[in-house]
Amino acid sequence: MLEIKDLHVNVDGKEILKGITLSVGTGEVHAIMGPNGSGKSTLSYVLSGREGYEITKGEILYKGKDLRAMEIEERAAAGLFLAFQYPIEIPGVTTMTFLKTALNAQRKARGEEELDAVKFLRLVREKAGPLNVSEDMLKRPLNVGFSGGEKKRAEILQMALLEPSLAVLDETDSGLDIDALKVVSDGVNALRSPDRSMIVITHYQRLLNHIVPDKVHVLSAGRIVRTGGKELAHELEETGYADIVEA
Amino acid sequence: MTASIEEQYLEAFSALAPQGDPAWLLARRRMARDIFAAAGFPHRRVEAWRYTDLRRALAKEGYVPAQRYDGPLAYDVETVGPGAAAFGDVERHMLVCVNGFFRPDLSSADLPDGVSIKPLSEAVKETGFEDFLTTDDNLHPVNALNSALMQDGLVIRVEAGKDAGKPLHMVHVTTSAGASAAHMRHVIALEEDAKLCLLETHLGQGGAGYLANHVTETHLGEGAALTHIKLQDEAKDALHVAANNLRLAANAKYYGFVLALGARLSRHETDAVFKGEGAHADMHGALALRGKQLGDISTYVDHAVPGCSSNAHVKSVLDEEATGVFQGRVLVAKDAQKTDGRQLSNALLLSRDAGMNAKPELEIYADDVQCAHGSTIGELDGTALFYLRSRGIDEATARSLLIRAFLDEVLETIPLDGVKQDIGSQIDVWFRASALAGSETR
Ligand SMILES: Nc1ncnc2c1ncn2[C@@H]1O[C@H](COP(=O)(O)OP(=O)(O)O)[C@@H](O)[C@H]1O
Ligand SMILES: [Mg+2]
Numbered sequence: 001m002l003e004i005k006d007l008h009v010n011v012d013g014k015e016i017l018k019g020i021t022l023s024v025g026t027g028e029v030h031a032i033m034g035p036n037g038s039g040k041s042t043l044s045y046v047l048s049g050r051e052g053y054e055i056t057k058g059e060i061l062y063k064g065k066d067l068r069a070m071e072i073e074e075r076a077a078a079g080l081f082l083a084f085q086y087p088i089e090i091p092g093v094t095t096m097t098f099l100k101t102a103l104n105a106q107r108k109a110r111g112e113e114e115l116d117a118v119k120f121l122r123l124v125r126e127k128a129g130p131l132n133v134s135e136d137m138l139k140r141p142l143n144v145g146f147s148g149g150e151k152k153r154a155e156i157l158q159m160a161l162l163e164p165s166l167a168v169l170d171e172t173d174s175g176l177d178i179d180a181l182k183v184v185s186d187g188v189n190a191l192r193s194p195d196r197s198m199i200v201i202t203h204y205q206r207l208l209n210h211i212v213p214d215k216v217h218v219l220s221a222g223r224i225v226r227t228g229g230k231e232l233a234h235e236l237e238e239t240g241y242a243d244i245v246e247a
Numbered sequence: 248m249t250a251s252i253e254e255q256y257l258e259a260f261s262a263l264a265p266q267g268d269p270a271w272l273l274a275r276r277r278m279a280r281d282i283f284a285a286a287g288f289p290h291r292r293v294e295a296w297r298y299t300d301l302r303r304a305l306a307k308e309g310y311v312p313a314q315r316y317d318g319p320l321a322y323d324v325e326t327v328g329p330g331a332a333a334f335g336d337v338e339r340h341m342l343v344c345v346n347g348f349f350r351p352d353l354s355s356a357d358l359p360d361g362v363s364i365k366p367l368s369e370a371v372k373e374t375g376f377e378d379f380l381t382t383d384d385n386l387h388p389v390n391a392l393n394s395a396l397m398q399d400g401l402v403i404r405v406e407a408g409k410d411a412g413k414p415l416h417m418v419h420v421t422t423s424a425g426a427s428a429a430h431m432r433h434v435i436a437l438e439e440d441a442k443l444c445l446l447e448t449h450l451g452q453g454g455a456g457y458l459a460n461h462v463t464e465t466h467l468g469e470g471a472a473l474t475h476i477k478l479q480d481e482a483k484d485a486l487h488v489a490a491n492n493l494r495l496a497a498n499a500k501y502y503g504f505v506l507a508l509g510a511r512l513s514r515h516e517t518d519a520v521f522k523g524e525g526a527h528a529d530m531h532g533a534l535a536l537r538g539k540q541l542g543d544i545s546t547y548v549d550h551a552v553p554g555c556s557s558n559a560h561v562k563s564v565l566d567e568e569a570t571g572v573f574q575g576r577v578l579v580a581k582d583a584q585k586t587d588g589r590q591l592s593n594a595l596l597l598s599r600d601a602g603m604n605a606k607p608e609l610e611i612y613a614d615d616v617q618c619a620h621g622s623t624i625g626e627l628d629g630t631a632l633f634y635l636r637s638r639g640i641d642e643a644t645a646r647s648l649l650i651r652a653f654l655d656e657v658l659e660t661i662p663l664d665g666v667k668q669d670i671g672s673q674i675d676v677w678f679r680a681s682a683l684a685g686s687e688t689r
Contacts, residue, residue, distance in 0.1 A: 087634075101640055
């Protein structure tokens with residue numbers, strides 16, 4: 001699904017990612033852990049194509065294609081999805097309008113029929129229910145005045161609607177209490193499938209109790225310093241990052 | 248010695264000897280002509296026009312009087328034509344003017360009970376009509392020019408207590424290809440508790456460098472309510488200069504909205520004076536401009552009496568090398584306690600070469616008032632664009648979503664759904680044209 005080879009990335013002329021190699025197979029769930037500032041969000045932005053992230057070396061293949069040649073919206077239509085660490089507030093655009101525009105834009109790009117208002121509404125309600133996303137939230141401008149938990153649930157709703165092939169979840173657990181964490185991780189687990197890969201970025205191990213990964217990578221200062229199975233997350237919980245990072 | 252552009256202009260219009268003007272009008276015209284000749288066209292050094300140099304914009308062309316045209320139009324103003332049939336789905340009465348002259352043959356005949364419509368040339372013959380022409384020619388040289396040269400216009404009156412019902416739709420079409428000028432004077436007079444919704448569209452044939460000058464005298468009696476929505480979509484080389492002089496008696500209500508899309512240079516000025524307590528005026532608008540267009544929405548509000556409220560909110564979307572202007576002043580007289588006066592300008596610049604000049608001012612002599620004014624200038628939020636695109640929304644659509652979201656705040660104030668939707672789709676059409684132009688240069 002995703003092949004990253006010796007990826008070097010500059011932000012504002014400063015090297016942030018310093019040679020990342022990572023391979024995520026179809027249906028696999030990988031966790032990326034690491035201290036603040038290690039480059040986790042940078043990696044997620046590079047994958048989504050955000051401006052200002054300059055690839056100086058290396059390559060990224062997504063479904064066998066060079067990701068760099070694709071526009072931001074092409075990547076999305078090809079099934080790449082990033083759940084933002086800090087979802088953006090968009091005053092004046094209701095969540096509902098946004099969801100419909102996004103879904104139909106992707107369907108159109110893939111040559112599928114666009115959904116009419118009735119079919120779309122039915123689909124949204126079906127997906128919103130389990131995530132506790134209320135009608136009221138759908139009518140409000142996107143993310144404006146949403147609590148931290150509401151923003152994260154709205155991100156997962158987008159993911160559920162858009163049904164990506166590769167989802168990158170950037171600190172989807174941050175700022176969530178136990179109940180909200182459960183709702184969000186149940187939502188994510190419901191989307192696990194043999195055709196869908198996920199990269200779960202997190203600072204803490206607790207999310208990985210709910211979303212159990214196939215592999216865990218530790219990112220530090222722009223490099224992957226360790227890779228292991230799900231037990232690596234527990235080890236980190238015990239020892240903290242300091243030991244591993246220094247190792 | 249060469250003649251000034253003002254002398255040349257007046258000379259070109261001297262042949263317009265108006266037939267059968269009453270004595271008061273002849274005297275008024277003479278005086279107005281002298282005022283204009285002394286003051287000249289407004290330019291950068293005239294404070295109220297400092298960003299909108301009309302004199303410079305006019306200097307290039309030798310203007311001649313617009314010619315009355317009685318033939319058929321190239322399109323049916325009611326359903327097709329430029330402006331994408333604005334308000335085509337709104338049930339309304341049509342009032343059509345071509346090249347500055349009212350065309351009853353193209354207009355609706357079945358007017359609602361209590362509503363009367365006359366061309367200016369007829370109305371000026373009625374005794375007492377001069378009382379409706381309260382615009383002070385001394386304050387504004389273009390209004391003086393209009394008083395000196397006005398030929399025709401619509402005089403719309405609604406009797407006390409009558410609700411005109413369906414909107415009246417004034418359509419102004421210019422067919423002349425050259426540098427012609429029309430000076431129209433309209434009067435909208437609502438007696439006590441009368442109600443009217445007036446729509447206006449201004450259209451012209453592509454590229455024509457004409458000048459359309461309108462002065463509208465609006466008199467709202469006690470408790471009267473006027474909704475006044477205007478779409479300015481003049482030809483791209485045209486000049487459009489409109490002044491709306493608004494007088495509100497006690498408890499009168501005015502809702503005004505203008506969308507300016509067309510013309511090389513346009514100005515929509517509202518001068519509101521509160522004459523009685525408890526009155527309210529909204530003077531909102533939007534500019535959507537590109538190329539080298541300049542659009543000016545300015546509002547001057549005189550809170551002469553206590554207990555009135557006014558609100559002017561203008562949103563501007565400026566692409567390429569376009570310039571937006573918002574000037575305005577809220578003046579609160581010493582005795583005008585409990586005044587609520589607001590002015591706000593928000594501009595969105597879509598290009599580095601676009602610019603906005605906003606200068607809202609307050610002049611307050613009373614102490615118990617609520618007044619606010621402000622202006623913001625910003626760009627499209629790059630982070631928001633990225634977020635939308637990361638969900639698969641193409642860049643043009645993402646931009647239009649954000650631009651519409653920006654404008655919707657003022658569009659939402661339009662009190663008629665059909666009209667609101669039409670104004671919205673005019674903006675979408677504008678945006679699509681802009682996006683196309685953008686993708687060609689990119
Ligand atoms: N826009 C930016 N400009 C300059 N430096 C940045 C920018 N964004 C992130 N950084 C730097 O890049 C490094 C990695 O940041 P980030 O990817 O956000 O880390 P993480 O998500 O792991 O906490 C940090 O040192 C941060 O200061
Ligand atoms: Mg981060």
